[in-house]
Amino acid sequence: MHKTLMASLTLGAALTLGTAGAQSLSAAQSKLNAGDWQGAAKAAAALNTSDGYALAAEATTLGAGLTGGGKAMYTQAQAYAQKAIGLNKNNAEAYFELARAQGRLAQTAGIMQSLSLAGSMKSNLQKAISLKPNMASAYVALGLWHAELYAKGTAARAATGAKADQVVPNFNKAVSLEPNRIIHRLEYARALMLLGGGNKAQAAAQLNKAVSLPATTFWDKRDKQAAQQLLAKLK
Template sequence: MHLTFDWSTTLRRVRGRTSFVPDAVASAGTRCGWKRFPFGDRIYRYGGDALATNWARLHAGDAEPYPDVAALGRLVRANPALGARVPDLAAAARDVEEAWRAYHAGDFAEAVDRGEAAGPVGTVVAARAAIVYATHLEEDEMRRAAILRDTVDACSVLVELAPNWANAWFVNGLAIGRYCQHVPLVRSLARGLGGKSREALQRALQLEPGHADAHAGLGIYCTEVIDKVGAMVAALTYGVKKETAIEHFEAARALNPRSPTTLVEYARALMLAGGAASLGRAHALFAEAAACQPLDAQARLDVEWARAELAA
């Protein structure tokens, strides 16, 4: 499959959607084929009040408010275009809560289903589930790229409807960044996708300065550019330096110091852009990530990634 991406055409196409979940994951039949979370069926279940009780720890990286009626009401008031698409805040809150519960447990297909049921206020959790599934569990490269491409489409609609929602911008930037990892980066930069990723992540930080995951995302962006085009071209053409990537990763660590996701991405960045002198530091970060106690399915996947790197 030869994937191309025309941002203007995509925006025109996706504006007409009634679904706010990526096409590649919108089919129940397609999601029936998704791989199951491989490290236990019930280990990260947050039933009943447990989700609310653990919410602050689970969302230390993205500062997403707990999705109760009051929080969704504030979200709609801050983004009036959402209002017409959320006729029942109570029902939407239940669906978003269940979507997050499924996401943290590793039921990524169910998280997409429940996110879709909630309407656009469920796009963030649905997109997060699709991205984690595509990144960690989908083995077919074509399907992976299709899921990520269509997640970009869905998130581009969301930021139009919710321009004041930090995590709408974050998932938009994250989806673009992950998609760019699976197409030639020079081509994606030429089409403006790399710049869109950086702009979205920067916007998330403007809206939520304590957004650790957005800092990590910008670190990943800088690293990918340096890796693909070289340090000199990255600095002169795209304004990207290794030092900037490190600054973002260090900011992410300061805000959320026990995140295995940040630790493994930081280690990978050092291996890609830091040269041989950074290998010892990367190994130490992988070891730190491997020693983390994961709080949910995504964290467990990243801990296992770290352990695999150490064993290699």
């Protein structure tokens, strides 16, 4: 076969496979948006791509939060994210999902393991931001990291370097990038409440914004409901 024709056929096949992969990933994302986290995780992992494993990690972490799946599911999410990084060390979403899974694992672990995971989580969030500086979710997670560890007291602050004055700047960056994401506003309010003090009014302002935003996915609707419930408690 003529070399030019062979090259053309090879390129055509690659483009077809790339298009099919993108469509399959989109289909898995659609499942997740509809709340079918199990179907999304299975379909995304089956792609055996970095983006697929990152999505499988996201779906598994969200599913664990929904079902109370606990340590086993967060460990699985962590494994998916690590596979994603293994296939593409420049996948910002994979580092973010690894950090998110580690954060959830830290909540189920003892204090020493929790602090160890906290350090790794921060490093992975910083890596995600270095690869994708406009990733709003990473700034949300970093803001929460500081808030949650600061709220644990002096020992946790000393061990991790968590600072109260890093919470608001990270959340402000996130909402400036994605002002209409309900989850960002909800987590901002939660972080402000963790800091205590005179943050009730600011937390309420973020929750009022959250409940005013349109909810398009299954997860958006859950977050909006959570914001409504938290707002009612603040009043």
